[in-house]
């Protein structure tokens with residue numbers, strides 16, 4: 001079954017149309033890049049797909065169920081959202097903030113158990129934060145906060161992951177490390193907004209391009225990402241070079 005489907009979806013914000021009549025299906029194992037210039041509506045679309053704001057028209061389904069019929073707890077067992085610039089204001093330690101990712105899976109009166117903490121510690125280790133487990137999240141650097149939010153999402157351990165700029169605040173090595181860590185979790189459906197089309201080329205198999213005021217284009221990455229579409233997307237001529245992992249696009 002498709003994990004996430006959009007049928008005739010229209011999303012608007014502040015009088016602007018982000019997508020109109022969008023048809024899209026994210027299947028298990030697929031990784032979709034959402035590309036578009038600043039203000040194109042990437043965050044707005046991800047929030048709509050996560051049920052944080054209503055669609056203007058059309059329908060979003062998760063595992064075949066309409067999003068607006070799913071209680072939040074059930075939805076949070078299936079879908080996780082990495083917010084852009086996650087709030088570090090958590091009253092506790094980095095480990096406690098991470099294990100909070102388990103809350104949708106716990107009963108109303110139950111506490112996190114050893115298996116939950118094991119998942120959280122593994123996620124912190126994957127994100128290179130094991131040594132900071134006892135720290136106050138408010139004391140973390142921007143890149144460390146971003147990796148804490150990713151560790152919490154990993155601990156939530158859901159089949160559908162929506163990530164708003166997962167590589168923001170990260171140095172180039174960490175960007176690759178985080179995307180490799182995501183790729184190492186197969187069989188999940190995933191959509192991530194990115195500003196670096198080259199990371200999309202390297203780590204994603206499908207792409208959704210948001211052209212402000214001019215509609216959207218969705219499909220297999222090789223079919224929709226090229227120097228012409230990226231040039232139109234970002235308002236700059238782009239040059240295609242051959243890199244070790246496939247094509248690399250740079251502004252002319």
Ligand SMILES: Nc1ncnc2c1ncn2[C@@H]1O[C@H](COP(=O)(O)OP(=O)(O)OP(=O)(O)O)[C@@H](O)[C@H]1O
Pocket residue numbers: 013014016036037038039040041042043044045
């Ligand atoms: N509450 C609001 N009222 C009116 N317009 C809004 C509101 N919130 C966001 N917008 C506008 O909607 C547009 C889409 O914003 P959004 O944050 O979704 O874009 P984005 O593609 O994620 O941008 P960026 O790449 O800069 O993060 C922007 O022009 C933004 O100014």
